[in-house]
Structure formats: structure tokens, C-alpha cells
Amino acid sequence: MLKKIGLVTFADAITKGIGYLLLPIYLGLMTQREFGEFSFITILISPLFLIVSFSLYVPFIRNFCAVNQKSKDTLVSSIFNAVFIWLIVIDILLLLLKPLIINHYIDLFHISNLSDEKYYLAILLINTGTILLYCYSLLIGRKSTKEIVVFMLMKFIVISGSSLAFIYFELLGDETVLNRLFGIFSAELIIALIYIYVYVKPYLLLKIDLLTLKKQLRVALPLMPLALISLFIVMVDRSLIANHHGLKALASYNLAMIVLTPIQMIMTSVQVAWAPHLFALKNIDDAMYQTRRIMRIAFFVMVIGSGLLAMVMY
Secondary structure, three states, X not given: OHHHHHHHHHHHHHHHHHHXXXXXXXXXXXXXXXXXXXXXXXXXXXXXXXXXOOOOHHHHHHHHOOOOHHHHHHHHHHHHHHHHHHHHHHHHHHHHOHHHHHHHHHHHHOOOOOHHHXXXXXXXXXXXXXXXXXXXXXXXXOOOHHHHHHHHHHHHHHHHHHHHHHHHOOEOEOOHHHHHHHHHHHHHHXXXXXXXXXXXXXXXXXXXXXXXXXXHHHHHHHHHHHHHHHHHHHHHHHHHHHHHHHHHHHHHHHHHHHHOHHHHHHHHHHHHHHHHHHHHOOOHHHHHHHHHHHHHHHHHHHHHHHHHHHHHHO
């Protein structure tokens, strides 16, 4: 188990480390204001994945680890087909409500130009981000550390390469925020199609088992308040900074938050490696004992990591 956590952490560290090295390149290609606008949009989109999909990925991972092959086909089909249909409904609603939403969208993100294009791209990114979340959840349920690591590295490389290419070559004009958003969407769409074909398709049936879906929703819906609170927190603090100090100050704030990601990285790696094993345990006492043991180790590593990070920043 510690080996799996270490591998996931190592892969995450590589992507985060290279991401830090790419920051000066992005900041050289984008103005501080553009970086602030872009980071505000993408940070706010992330909690929307959980809200739009009703946090179904949690019971999905748990039940995928515990059922037989036939039940896995039913589970994957019910979840993925329901999410696909629901995303189509959400897209139609957002398109129909665009005349009512667009002005609030512009004011919230302080968008100065090409607001329509950025609105459509935000919708598309919600779609691809949600689908990739469930593809990632499927890999976690399959308990394959190699598949998880490959997914993380592939996603980072393709998205970073596409984003930089769109910005550098100005494929959509000289608006860097639009170029970077479209670069991310293009990369996520390609990755989503690949993983749906390779990993999701073998389980997929053209049906939705309503009883199975109902059982998943019974577990997932109580988690919705956490996703809503996360969205509220992100929206409020970023909005206050943008409104009172401008997008340049918001860009500096987001850069500071990026520096703190190594702490989050450790806990994320623990969750990814530990969740499938935990859901497969039948004995509650054994599950509680092993979880406490893993959390003590993770806490110890996190404290050391925090100290080292503070020393480096000081």
C-alpha cells in the first residue's frame, strides 16, 4: 500500500514540479491580468464537476471495487450513461439561459472581451472535466496504480503541450485566455475519447439500471453540501480579491496557492491509493484500524513536508 501511495505521489510530484517550471513561461506569454482571469475561471470550474455530477464518483468507486463483473457492467453503464445524458441537459439549459447569465458571468470573472466565446468554453470544460473525473474514478476502482500514473502523466503532458501551443502560435488570435482555455478543452476532449474507448467501452451497455442509479444517488446526494460549500468558498474569496484589488492581485494570490499544492498532493495520493483498498474491506474494525494507521503516516509526512516547504520559502 505504501508503495502504491509512493508511486502516485511521485507521479503527482513530477507533474507539479514541471508545472512550477512552466509557470514562468505562462507568465511570459500572458499578462498578469490575463493570468488572473484564466485562473479564476478554471478554479471556479473545478467544484462544478462535483456539483453537476451529484458526486456520484464516490459510491461509484466504492461499489466498483466490491461487485462482480456483471454488476460492474451495470454499474458503469448506469453511471456513465446517466452522466452523459445529464450533461446534455445541463448544456441545453446553459445555452437557453445564456441571455440571463452572460452579464453575471462577465461581471464575476471581470472579462473584458470575447465573453461569448469564453462562456461557451466554460460549458465545454465542465463537460470534459466531468467525464475525465469519472474516467479517473474508474481507474481508481480498477486498483491499477500503473493506469492511474499513466493517466496523470498523460493528462498533464497533453494539456500543457496543447495550452502552450495555442498560446504561443496564437491559433485563435492574440487573446491568451481564450487560447489557453481552448487548448485545455482540446486536450481534455482527446484524452476523454481515448479513455472512454479503451477503458469505459468494455463495460458499457446501452441501458441505465434505475435501481442501481438510485442506490448510488442515496449515498452521493448527502455529499453535495460539501461541493456547494467548496464552490462558495472559492467564489467568495476570489470575487472579493478581484472586486477590491483587481485581477493582478488575484493572479498573485493564485500563484501563492499553487506553491502550497505539495501538501495537498500528499493527501490526494493517499486517497487515490487507499480508497479502493478501503472499500474492498469487509470488516469495519479492520478498516478503521488500517485507515488510522495510514492517516498517522500521512500526517507525519505532511508535517515534515510543511516544514521543508516553509524553510524553502523562507
